[in-house]
Amino acid sequence: MEEQQKNSGSRRDFVRKAGKLIVAAPILALPVILAKKTDAKGYVWQIDPYKCTSCEQCKTACVMTPSAVKCTNAYPMCGYCDFCPGFLRQGAKTYDTAAENQLCPVGAIKRTFVEEPYFEYTIDENLCDGCSKCVKACYNFGNGSLYLQIMHNLCVNCNQCRIARICPSDAVVRVPADEPYMRKELKKV
Amino acid sequence: MKKLKKFNKYIPYIVLGLLLIWHSVLYAQEQRFPRPEFEGDYTFPTHQFLNQRGPMWEYMDVAVLIGALTVASWLALKKRSRQGLIWVSLFSLAYFGFYRQGCICAVGSVQNMSLALFNESYAMPLPALLFFTIPLLFALLSGRVFCAGVCPLGAIQELTGFRKVRVPKNLERVLAMIPFVYLGLAVLFAATESQFLICRYDPFVGIFRIDAPYTMIIFGALLLLVGIFVNRPYCRYLCPYGVLQNIFSRFSVKHLTITPAECRNCRLCESGCPYDAILQSDPVKDREIAEKKWKGSLPYLLMIPVLAAAFAVLLYNLAPALSGVNDNVKLAREIRLEKEQGIKAVSKASVAYYESGRTESELFEQEQQIIGRFRKGAPWVGIFLGLSLGIGFFRLTVRDIRTDYEPDRGRCYSCGKCFKFCPVKINN
Numbered sequence: 307m308e309e310q311q312k313n314s315g316s317r318r319d320f321v322r323k324a325g326k327l328i329v330a331a332p333i334l335a336l337p338v339i340l341a342k343k344t345d346a347k348g349y350v351w352q353i354d355p356y357k358c359t360s361c362e363q364c365k366t367a368c369v370m371t372p373s374a375v376k377c378t379n380a381y382p383m384c385g386y387c388d389f390c391p392g393f394l395r396q397g398a399k400t401y402d403t404a405a406e407n408q409l410c411p412v413g414a415i416k417r418t419f420v421e422e423p424y425f426e427y428t429i430d431e432n433l434c435d436g437c438s439k440c441v442k443a444c445y446n447f448g449n450g451s452l453y454l455q456i457m458h459n460l461c462v463n464c465n466q467c468r469i470a471r472i473c474p475s476d477a478v479v480r481v482p483a484d485e486p487y488m489r490k491e492l493k494k495v
Numbered sequence: 496m497k498k499l500k501k502f503n504k505y506i507p508y509i510v511l512g513l514l515l516i517w518h519s520v521l522y523a524q525e526q527r528f529p530r531p532e533f534e535g536d537y538t539f540p541t542h543q544f545l546n547q548r549g550p551m552w553e554y555m556d557v558a559v560l561i562g563a564l565t566v567a568s569w570l571a572l573k574k575r576s577r578q579g580l581i582w583v584s585l586f587s588l589a590y591f592g593f594y595r596q597g598c599i600c601a602v603g604s605v606q607n608m609s610l611a612l613f614n615e616s617y618a619m620p621l622p623a624l625l626f627f628t629i630p631l632l633f634a635l636l637s638g639r640v641f642c643a644g645v646c647p648l649g650a651i652q653e654l655t656g657f658r659k660v661r662v663p664k665n666l667e668r669v670l671a672m673i674p675f676v677y678l679g680l681a682v683l684f685a686a687t688e689s690q691f692l693i694c695r696y697d698p699f700v701g702i703f704r705i706d707a708p709y710t711m712i713i714f715g716a717l718l719l720l721v722g723i724f725v726n727r728p729y730c731r732y733l734c735p736y737g738v739l740q741n742i743f744s745r746f747s748v749k750h751l752t753i754t755p756a757e758c759r760n761c762r763l764c765e766s767g768c769p770y771d772a773i774l775q776s777d778p779v780k781d782r783e784i785a786e787k788k789w790k791g792s793l794p795y796l797l798m799i800p801v802l803a804a805a806f807a808v809l810l811y812n813l814a815p816a817l818s819g820v821n822d823n824v825k826l827a828r829e830i831r832l833e834k835e836q837g838i839k840a841v842s843k844a845s846v847a848y849y850e851s852g853r854t855e856s857e858l859f860e861q862e863q864q865i866i867g868r869f870r871k872g873a874p875w876v877g878i879f880l881g882l883s884l885g886i887g888f889f890r891l892t893v894r895d896i897r898t899d900y901e902p903d904r905g906r907c908y909s910c911g912k913c914f915k916f917c918p919v920k921i922n923n
Contacts, residue, residue, distance in 0.1 A: 318895070326635070326746040333631050333743070336608075340619055343611045348620030350547065359847050371706050381539040385528025424531045428540070449528055459545035462596060462704075465603045466691030471822075474847035480617065487544045 349480040351467040355453035355490040357477035360442040364454060365435050367469040374460035375436035375469065377414070377429045380491040383451035386424035391447035392440035393417055393427055409440055431457065453490045553622040556591075556599060560629060563587055563645045568637040570911070571751045577911035584644035584653050592647035597700035601626045601641065602648060602736040603693050605678070606685035613686040613872075630736075634743035638750040642730060642740055643909040648699055649730050653910060655719050656726035659769040667771055670732045671906075675883050678735035679876035680817070687868045689821035698729050726769040730908065741905040751902060751909045754917045758899035765900070767916035772906040776897045792892035799885030803878045810877030814869040827862035830855065 337344075353364070353375065364375040389401060393415050398407035403417060414433035418426045429452075436454060444452040456469075456478075470478035481488065563583060570579040591600065604627040611619035630641035642649045662670070677692070684690040694700075698715040701707025721728045730737050744750070753764050753773065760776050767773065810817075818824045826844045833840040834855070848858070902913070 322746060326748075329743055329746050330635055333628060333635065336628060337624065340608075340611060340624055343618050344621050344624055345618035346621045348553070348622070349617075357851075359850055361843055361847065363843070369704065369707060378542050378544075381542075382530065384530075386531045387528055420537050421533060421535050424533065424537075426540075447527075455544070457545065458547040461547065462598060463547065464598060465606065465694040471690075471695070474842070474844040475851060476822075483547075486546060489542075 345482075347483045350456075350458055350463050350483045350486045351461065351470060351478055352456050352481045352486060352488050353454050353469075354477045354479055354488055355455075356493065357475050358438075358441070358454055359475045359477070360438040360445060360454070361474055362438050362442075363472050363474075364469050365437040367472040368436070369464060369468050370460060370462065372434075373436040373469075374457050374462075375454050376431045376434045376457050376460075377436065377438065377441055377452055378455050379427055379429060380451045380453060380489065381426075382491045383449050384427065385449045385451070386420060386426060387448065388423050388425060390417070390425065390427055390444075392444035392452045396443070409443055410434075411437060411439065415440060427452075451490070455487055458486050553599070553620075556595060557622055557625045557629070559590060560626065560645065564630065564633045564640055567640040567644050567909075568633060571640055571643055571909040572637055572749055575751075575755060575911065575914055577914050580644045580909075580911050581654070584650035587645050588647050588650040588654065591645075592651060592699070592703045597647060597697065597703040599623060599626055600648070601630045601646065602734060603691070603697070605736055605739070606681055606691050606693055609682040609685040610688065614688060631739060631743050634740050634747060636748050638747045638904060638909045639740045639744045639907065640909050642737065643911070646736075647703070648697075648734070649727065649908065651699055651702070652719070652722045652727045652729060653908075656722055656769065658724045659726065660724040661769075661771065662725060664771065667731075672884070672887075673732050674735055674738045675880055677733060678738045679880055681735050683817070683869070683872050683876050684820055686872050687818070687821065687865060689818070689824075689865075693735055698733075727908070731770065744907070745905045747904060750904050751907065751911065753900055753902060753913045754919045755921045756919050758901075759919060760898075760900065761918060762900075763918060764913050764916040767913040768902075768907075769912065770906060770908060772903045772908070773913060774895075774897060774901050774903050776900050777894075781894075781896075792889060795885075795889040795892045799882060799889060802885040802888075803881035806877035806881030806884070807874040808877070810873040810880070811870060814873040815866055817873060818866045818869040821865050823858070824862050824865050827858050830858060 365373050368374050391409075393409060394401060395407055395409045400407060405413060408415070412433045412435055414430045414435075416428045416430055418428070420426050438454055441452045441454055444450055467478055470476075563586065567580060567583050570576050570583065591597070599622060604623045607619050607623045608627050610617050630645070633640055644650055644653065681692040684692050696714070697711075698718045700715075701711035702715050702719075718729050753767075758776065764773055765775065819828070822844065826842075826848055829840045829842060829845050830848065832838050833845075902909075
């Protein structure tokens with residue numbers, strides 16, 4: 307009896323030791339396997355401006371409120387139009403800078419005079435909520451210099467970006483963290 | 496004939512001319528309004544894009560993780576201090592939970608792992624890899640100390656579990672199978688680039704951020720409410736990383752013990768564990784019976800490969816249905832439905848698809864490709880599930896003979912709640 311128990315004890319010890327080896331092997335091997343597949347820099351999410359269809363979902367899909375997605379202006383692409391379709395609402399009664407004539411629902415687009423007949427349009431990112439109304443208008447009627455970007459001082463870099471999941475045109479992609487923005491003026495289709 | 500040959504010479508130039516015209520048309524389309532030529536000294540402002548906090552901080556998280564795990568191991572194994580573990584929980588909840596807002600976490604890193612292993616285009620960030628491996632290494636050394644108080648999801652439940660309602664053993668066994676399925680599916684979905692299931696249904700991240708869709712908040716709040724009575728419901732019945740912790744902890748070098756010295760079989764700790772993770776010691780007369788009976792478990796041993804094969808076949812056949820979680824497959828099905836049955840596709844994805852000008856054959860081919868990947872991966876998930884179930888059954892038939900009360904190394908969270916029930920004290 308005594309011996310039997312001893313035997314079973316050693317058997318259990320053997321199983322336990324073997325199990326330890328079996329379990330420990332992959333966990334030690336994994337870093338080796340993944341060494342090639344590991345990147346110290348990591349990834350962040352960004353919107354590819356040439357894929358974006360300005361569907362307005364970035365505003366609500368982001369886990370942050372207000373959204374980490376903001377509009378920016380690619381100045382070298384901008385026409386500096388007087389009648390900026392991103393700034394002025396379509397069908398406004400008068401073409402002036404009165405609030406009811408502006409397209410931006412939160413008044414985040416600032417218009418400053420440069421010289422006749424050019425105006426510079428700047429986005430106040432503290433106000434912008436990423437609704438992309440101006441982006442759509444600029445794309446449809448203007449040069450398409452207004453575009454959306456995920457601002458990384460606000461983005462919490464979720465493992466699965468909620469906007470990426472919802473985005474109908476798969477425009478939200480992982481980019482290397484050392485180059486976190488996709489500037490529209492630098493990349494051409 | 497001769498004339499035509501002469502003409503041949505000019506064809507390249509004509510093509511070039513056409514190309515140039517086409518290019519200018521393209522350019523004009525893109526730039527409706529020419530870039531202004533300013534007379535003054537206006538320069539284009541450069542937009543200052545701000546960066547996220549530096550990568551340095553992510554290694555800081557790793558250092559905090561290692562520190563917290565070391566302290567938790569020491570508290571659980573050496574110091575045997577429940578109070579200390581509560582403090583560690585509180586710290587983890589504050590740091591990994593509310594300060595880091597639940598990201599980066601070991602539970603979710605399982606998916607990064609799977610994505611990196613099976614996809615060429617994604618490389619795993621080093622901190623994520625460390626967050627995946629370090630808690631498992633610690634599980635191998637000293638049991639589930641990560642669950643005890645370092646995981647913010649565990650910590651918030653640990654701190655809110657006030658009452659102790661026992662779940663019937665059979666129900667507990669059935670519910671404890673859910674995490675295996677969850678893990679299998681999460682790995683499969685991540686490997687096929689379809690979903691990050693674990694992150695999407697993370698229960699407490701909404702509470703950590705105090706900002707989330709209301710469904711997430713409700714889910715988290717419900718779990719916390721249930722957790723007041725049935726402690727740690729997420730850890731026990733959902734957590735996919737807990738499955739790995741469970742497996743690794745079974746083979747741990749050292750583990751928390753209920754008693755600091757020798758067990759007196761006083762049975763006082765029997766009701767001490769809210770997770771039913773205390774294995775009772777066997778009465779002397781049972782010990783002999785158990786020794787003789789082991790042959791009865793042979794059929795169960797043979798059943799393991801059968802179950803694995805059966806689940807592999809089952810999952811293989813489920814693969815097309817499972818692939819429905821992939822957005823591209825969903826879109827392809829919607830478009831096909833529109834084509835074949837005339838039901839108009841109205842989702843935003845289909846609108847974007849029509850705008851983008853992708854061809855149908857492209858989309859359907861992609862769908863088949865994704866389903867193929869599911870077919871490749873699903874049987875392995877099936878094998879994993881079958882093996883776990885089979886081994887689980889087999890384990891039920893084998894009686895370990897215990898002379899002491901000891902924690903079930905797989906299920907014990909090393910929370911130290913049982914310490915105070917043990918009357919054996921060591922006098923220093």
